[in-house]
Amino acid sequence: MTEQIVFYGKGGVGKSTLISHISAALVEASFKVLQIGCDPKADSCTTLNGGFSIPTLSDQLLHNRVISTETAVTRGFKGVNCIELGDAVNTGASARDSIESAFQAISRSTIIDDIRPDYVLYDISGESSSVSLLAAFRQFPVKRVFIVTTADFISLSAANGIFEVLEQFADCNIPVPLGGLIPNSITSSFEESFIADFAQNTGTHVMGRIPRSLMVRQCELYGKTVIEASPLSNQAYFYRRLANQIVDVTSTLAVKNPPRPMTREGLRLWAHEWADRLFALENGLVTDGAAI
Template sequence: MKQIAFYGKGGIGKSTTVCNIAAALADEGKRVMVVGCDPKHDCTSNLRGGEEIPTVLDTLREKGMEKMSLSDIEKRIDIDEIVYKGYKGIYCIEAGGPKPGYGCAGRGVIVAIDLLKKMNVFEELGVDVVLYDVLGDVVCGGFAMPLRMGLAEQIYIVTSSDYMAMYAANNICRGMKEFAKRGGSRLGGLIYNVRGSLDAEDIVTEFAKKLGTEIIGKIPNSLLIAEAEIEGKTVIEYAPDSEIASIYRELAKKIYKNKNGVIPNPLENEEIMQIGKRVKERIRSLRS
């Protein structure tokens, strides 16, 4: 079983990327599981026609088991109460979070992953690949769990050529480098998701090189992505013969087959600021 985690700045397109990769792998006959690690619990909705599923934490709260030990929970809950099926049988799980204003938002990730392991869910369902869709650029607490101690074999960071997206990616790499000292996950590469009018692939390529990695795939702007999401679908399902669907399929193959990973070398503040200045210059050139 291969476990892969996806990180990146909030709103950068992680869930869109993860769901399309999951759909592409499922089309290839793989048994895929997507674990949504965002308290908003909408990571898997595009695999289920836009329908959101009950989260692990919500299910435990409703059953009065929120404060029970994992051993007690394991005896009182069934797999189908926390795992739901989506497109092509993809297993969907949403970790969820605490009630607003109470507790750590990362607790749902910790509870969900520990419970999945305790109940031997991966083995029971015969999963080939697990994709973790992790909240924004947070690399502390539960949100760091997929990369701590090498739970995920590889980490992929989704970024655009926006300065703040690369700034967030650099912070994620700082966390990865720290966890690597204790056996943490390796960086498989960057996924360049073009957003808006700025397509500065050369700047992102240079950024990746400085980190010690590469861009493993580029996702161009496509109105089909927005159309598909309005229907609660991936482009793999909505427009299977489209060019953008082919791009996602190729990316999915690369990620699944990739066995390489590096400990990133995060940029110092001055270096990342220099990249920001280059982005600013590129934006100004577009305006003129």
């Protein structure tokens, strides 16, 4: 049984880094994994491939209508299967058409049958509204969506926007596929509290956090994940723990209660309250972020 999992989040929050580490942790635990980078930059799987970019599906679709597993898939760290959709703008397609046709090409191909992955992980950037997310839902039986976020208002507003999209599933009586929020690059207990409170206000669930670590940057410069370059480090442990949680959450039944996105005014009010708390923290009225 192949579980299809989408990771989504605002641009730059660390999705590709995080997903590559989840892939590395899953292959290390003997699961078969296919990671699909859905970003025109085609940089999702770089740290699984020694820091090198891999051939993109868009470039191959320029020459062939049908793609084969051999040409489309690159095998990286411990045999993890990697695809980069790349930038189909070369083909004259709009961003929307290009992602849709790339997903269709994967659906029509024998890639999933040939690889028989336990998990397909899609790396989808929230930069271009929810077009790519909806295209994934149309083409694949997406079991779970995880939202990667940093502890800043813009990333959480983007998450709130995704909740509005997911609310449509509840209207259609389809189980809501939200897996949870994944806090990335966390540096303090204040940041944890901030995301936890957002989750509480939107009726969502927070997964294990990933701390901000220079080791991630260092290993990225070596062209590797932390799991490959520093397998015994604490940071590698955080990624492995998250991978376990993702496996658990994905194998359980779909969520019954949809997330409750905040209204624009509600979100503003919520932000204002946190600004007041930060003011208190900055001015020494509260000394520990954990207390707020």
